[in-house]
Amino acid sequence: MSLPPHTDEPVVVTGIGVQLAGTTTQEQFWENVSGGRSQIGRLTRFDAAAAGLPVHAAAEITSFDAARFLPDLDPRHAAKYSREILVTMAAVTQAREDADLKDSAVDPRRLSVVMSSSRGPLAWWQPVLRGEDPTAFADKGAMFRGLPGCPASLSAIHTGARGLVTTVSNACVGGHQAIGVALRELRAHSSDAVLVGGHEFPIVPEVAQCYHAAGKGVMSTESEVPGRAVRPYNADREGFALGEGSVVLCLERESSARARGARIYARILGHQSHNEAAHPTTMDLTGHVTAGLVREALADSGLGPEDVDYYCAHGTATRYNDLAESRALRALYPGRSDDLLPPISSNKPIYGHTFGIAGIINAAATSLMLHHQTLAPTINLTDPDPELDHDHVAEGARRTQVRRAVSLSFAFGSQSSVLTLEAADV
Template identity: 35%
Template sequence: MSGIDVAVTGLGLVTPGGVGVGPSWAAVCAGRPAAALDPALKDNVVRISCRVPGFDADELLGARRAHRLDPFVRFALVAAREAIADAGLDPRTWDGARVGVVLGCADGGPGTVEAQHHVLRERGAAKVSPLLLPMQLPNMLAGQTAMEFGATGPNLVVATACASGTTAIGTARDLLALDRCDIVLAGGSEAMVTPLVMAGFAQMGALSGRSDDPAAASRPFDADRDGFVAGEGAGVLVLERTADARARGAGVRARIAGYGASADAHHMTRPHPEGAGIEQALRAALADADATPADVRHINAHGTSTPLNDLVEAAAIDRVLPDGPLVTSTKGVTGHLLGAAGAVEAVFSVLAVEQGLVPPTANLDRLDPRMDIEVADAPTRTPVELALSNSCGFGGQNATLAIARA
């Protein structure tokens, strides 16, 4: 599908940096870590997370509406509302049949499941909420978004673990190329920071154990990294064919110029030891964008702060992009937003291209000496004509976006 020209006309964010694009971007550019001790995890081995601050669902969505939604849907609706307004669109007047929704998440609503499982055990099956399934099913992320905004076109949720948000944007781009839609709300949302899910991650050894210093726990590419910090939130982009966007006078913030995806076909949780799948996705995105490695000036890496992922990803980046683009992992600030990570990081990549500003990698005190990449440790002003946003997930699923200046 090389040569497809898809515009990003609207952006929306709900992240541990704040509610909205402005607060989230400011936190990332300031390198201000969001990780803190989490009261909900007080009985867990690992007690830190990155929560969305000041998110009042009753105020933002109305108490009756919010009560019927799991947080992973609440986050998405608020982010989508911001993105739609940013794009200058009015759902009351658009042709809903030509508006699609493609969103990613890794797990749906585990918080709802855990709460209702407690009800089942303590009070019996007759007391389990009839809203259990409508609230927790992953497809309700897109379904509720369609209901909220009258989008009656193609509607789906994709699940490629922590690559889900990136996969969703790539899939949305394909729908526009195939003329299935004129507008797509694309991105991802996640609310997996629950005691059971976090216990599972901790038992795998995936989480940072720095409960005594939460702010320093997420440290991508640092020599002393010891695991990721889990976060929550959502990122939504409004995508349109560039010609259509310009015809209606919309502002084009950046273009999704290319997309690549791959599978490691190697292991349930560990990346391919040589980063073969990551390399394949990176090269596919470049080819789809009709770009060369020398064109790439910035990459928002997956950069989870886990010992193995960061090392393998850095090696793949060095092989594919030997000219040394400036690398950032914004997870030093936001933590790992799991299925929403790729969508949120795509928004940050759009902003980096649009503003010519590469955000820093928070907590990078000493680059792992085994890595031959240039990692931003401070906000850097530099022209960025083309950036890559890279994501990887359990099961060996990889996805990369090439994001170009408008």
């Protein structure tokens, strides 16, 4: 999946809505990501011991008040919706409000909503299928709660969006691909603004079981300090923790955003996604395939690897992911010593692995790094694996000049994705 080469219609991020563990505003999101404040705590969503799982940590949303974030939503409607739907509606509303995108600023027929979710409403289906809620199908709201696309559809109804409304489901590259759809809409002038994001609520025993079954080092078993459960690139890394929530970006063409005086966080230059058509669960470990994809994505914007100041990693703290990313960097910069490779960091230790929204979280974090000219760190990196020992911004937030950045995303199904971004004042 690729976009047309360099366009005269740059696309910019004007709004960010966030509903994640311990986080309900983009300001809190930035504080947590840049300050290295992990929101991963002790797992409470289900009894792991009863499920026979050595899993103890997760990034959970411990409370959510729909009336606070959706005060104009009729309580009778809210009662029919699942938590996933309501949280997503809140993030969509926040992104539009953060962009100050008033009704008068965009024709509703040209306002679109594009979402990503790897599994849809699994958190709702799980107790239903177990027979724990025999009345779950007994009301009209059931038709909403069971469909993966309903959070997008109901968010569009709530915000008055009458343009394209759709949901991408493609594992961990889905968030990037949703942004790719939004870029096409905007560059083709089919939409004037797109609220693009994702929703994921995977903290259920079935999801934990399937990843635990994949083998040692996929899911973290950290039991003493939940905030240290995810340790990308560290010698003792042992996998990821599950995370949940919704994050949404408001994207517009730069010309219209500047015409209405909107604040711009960052410019999105382009997106490339491909299927390696190789191993279904392991990405290319030579680094050369991913490096080629990055080069293609940069070339679409008239850039090369030498123009990149920072890489926002997928960073799952799993053996194959960490190796693939480090080797891709070395393949991109042949002849450079490790200490001269561009900085790279992961936010998975803050919010866990959120699958379908991981790429959206990366895009939001990278946009804010470009906006604040500060790189967010990889926390919990105290003893780097010798093969992965390069510039991970492990010392904490780094104030520096960041002009252009790349976000990386990998997924089961032999898929990889690259998003290129630029500071708004470049």
